[in-house]
Amino acid sequence: MTTANVTRSIDARGMPCPGPLMSLIGAIREGTVGDMIEVLSSDEGSKTDIPAWIAKAGHEIVEVVQEPDHARFVIRKVR
Amino acid sequence: MPARVVVLGGGVGGTLAANLLAKQLGRDAKVTVVDPTGMHHYQPGYLYVALGQANGRWLVRDERTLLRREVELVIDGAVRIHPDAGTVQLERGGSLEWDYLVLATGARLMHEQIPGLVEGSFGFYSLDDAQRLREELRRFRGGRILVGVAGIPYKCPPAPVEFVFMLEEHLRKRGIRERSEVTLLSPLNRAFTIEQASKVVQPFMEERGIGLTTFFNVEEVDPQAHVVSSLEGEKAEYDLLVLIPPHHGQQVISDSGLGDVSGWLPTDRYTLQVQDRERVFAMGDATNLPISKSGSTAHFEAPVIASRIASLVRGTAPKTNYGGRVMCFLETGNRKATVLRFDYEHPPTPPQPNLLWHSAKWMFNRMYWETVPQGRIPDLPKAREKGPDDEHADRANA
Numbered sequence: 513m514t515t516a517n518v519t520r521s522i523d524a525r526g527m528p529c530p531g532p533l534m535s536l537i538g539a540i541r542e543g544t545v546g547d548m549i550e551v552l553s554s555d556e557g558s559k560t561d562i563p564a565w566i567a568k569a570g571h572e573i574v575e576v577v578q579e580p581d582h583a584r585f586v587i588r589k590v591r
Numbered sequence: 592m593p594a595r596v597v598v599l600g601g602g603v604g605g606t607l608a609a610n611l612l613a614k615q616l617g618r619d620a621k622v623t624v625v626d627p628t629g630m631h632h633y634q635p636g637y638l639y640v641a642l643g644q645a646n647g648r649w650l651v652r653d654e655r656t657l658l659r660r661e662v663e664l665v666i667d668g669a670v671r672i673h674p675d676a677g678t679v680q681l682e683r684g685g686s687l688e689w690d691y692l693v694l695a696t697g698a699r700l701m702h703e704q705i706p707g708l709v710e711g712s713f714g715f716y717s718l719d720d721a722q723r724l725r726e727e728l729r730r731f732r733g734g735r736i737l738v739g740v741a742g743i744p745y746k747c748p749p750a751p752v753e754f755v756f757m758l759e760e761h762l763r764k765r766g767i768r769e770r771s772e773v774t775l776l777s778p779l780n781r782a783f784t785i786e787q788a789s790k791v792v793q794p795f796m797e798e799r800g801i802g803l804t805t806f807f808n809v810e811e812v813d814p815q816a817h818v819v820s821s822l823e824g825e826k827a828e829y830d831l832l833v834l835i836p837p838h839h840g841q842q843v844i845s846d847s848g849l850g851d852v853s854g855w856l857p858t859d860r861y862t863l864q865v866q867d868r869e870r871v872f873a874m875g876d877a878t879n880l881p882i883s884k885s886g887s888t889a890h891f892e893a894p895v896i897a898s899r900i901a902s903l904v905r906g907t908a909p910k911t912n913y914g915g916r917v918m919c920f921l922e923t924g925n926r927k928a929t930v931l932r933f934d935y936e937h938p939p940t941p942p943q944p945n946l947l948w949h950s951a952k953w954m955f956n957r958m959y960w961e962t963v964p965q966g967r968i969p970d971l972p973k974a975r976e977k978g979p980d981d982e983h984a985d986r987a988n989a
Contacts, residue, residue, distance in 0.1 A: 530779050530784055534778070537822065540822065561780060564780055565780070565806055565823075569806070569822065569823040569824065570823070
C-alpha cells in the first residue's frame, strides 16, 4: 500500500465516464512533479482509459488495486 | 402573501422555469427573473453564424418578449447570494428577497485560463467569437485547421464534432477542401464524451478525411509560431485554430461560497435542490451534475423545478424528479444528422445519420422562439425516471 505517500486523493466513485479520467487530468495539470495522486473509480471504463492516458502523457502508474466495488489507482506525476 | 420566487438567469432554463412557475402558481407566487443583459440567446445557432449560414440577429431576442406578462424582469447582475437571509445582492446596489431561489446562471467561458488562447485562436461559443470566426473563415484560402477542446466539462459536447463535419462541407463547397486539412483534437481517447455516439460518428469522420488526435488536452497556444501544445507533451502546427475555451460556473456562485472549486453548484441529481438548501434549486450548465451541459438538459429540468417549488408553496408532496433526461441533435454535414436521447440509466443509442434528423433539427431551430421558452413543446416518450421521492410521490397520488 502506498497510502502514506499519496499527496492528493480523488474520490470519483459513482462518477460516470469520462469523469474519473478528467478529474485525474485536472489534478496532473494543477500538480507538481513527484505528486502521488490517488483516484478511486467505480467506472469500468477507467480500467482502460486511465492506463492509456498515463502511457501517452508519460506519467507512472504506481499501483492499481481492485476493491469489491471500485478500483484504486495511484499515479506519480513524472514531468 | 404570495411566495417570492427569484430566478437568476434568463437563458432557456430560467425563462421556462419562470413561465411555468407563474402559470402553475398564479397569484400564489411573485416570480422575478434577474438577468445581466435582458437579452436571450439561442446558443445552438452560433455554429451556423460561424459558418456563414445564419445571421446573428436571428439568435437574440429581448427576454421581456419571452416571459409571461406577470413575470417581472430585472436587468441587473447578481453579485452575492445570501442563502440564510434569503436575499440576492445586485450589481447596481439593490437587493431582492426570496422564499425560493432558482439558479440558472449558466457557465462562464474562461478564455484567459489557457496561455495564448485569446491571441492565437478563434471560437464559436459566444456570438462575438462566432462572428470573428466567420470573418476569418472568409479570408481562409486553405491550410491546416485544428479544432480542439481546452477543458471538460464544456457546453454541448457534440458541438465540436458537428463543427468539423460542417466545416469540411463548407470548405468543399468553396472549392478549397483539397488545399485544407481538418483535424479534431480531443481530450479523450475518442471523438467526444459520449462513447456510444463517438462510435457512430468516428467512421464518418474517417470517410470524410477529418483527422482525429486523441488525448490532446490543450495546455498552451503559441500565436507567433502557430503551434498548440498539449498536457501530454504533443505539439501541433496550425494555420487556423478553433478552440472551445475552459468553462467555469459564474463568479456570483463562487463569491457566495455555493460552488465547488470550479464554481459548479453541488446539486441533487433527482430533486435539483442545491446541497443542504431546501429552497434553492439549480439547473442547466450551472450544476455539477454528471450529464451534458446543454439547453436540452435545462429544458427538461425546468418543469421539475417548477413543479417541486409549486408543491413546496402549496404544502403538497413533490410529484416529479429529474431522471437525467437529455435529447440533442448532432449534425454530420451533407444534410444529415443523428439524435442522442439518454438519461441517468440509459445511454444513447444514436441512429445512423439521416435526412430526417437533419430536418428535425432545422425545424426545432425555427420553432424555438415560439415554443421552448413558453413550455409549448409536447412531451416526448421517455425512459422511466426513478428517484428517492418516487415512493413519496406514489403515496401522494394514492
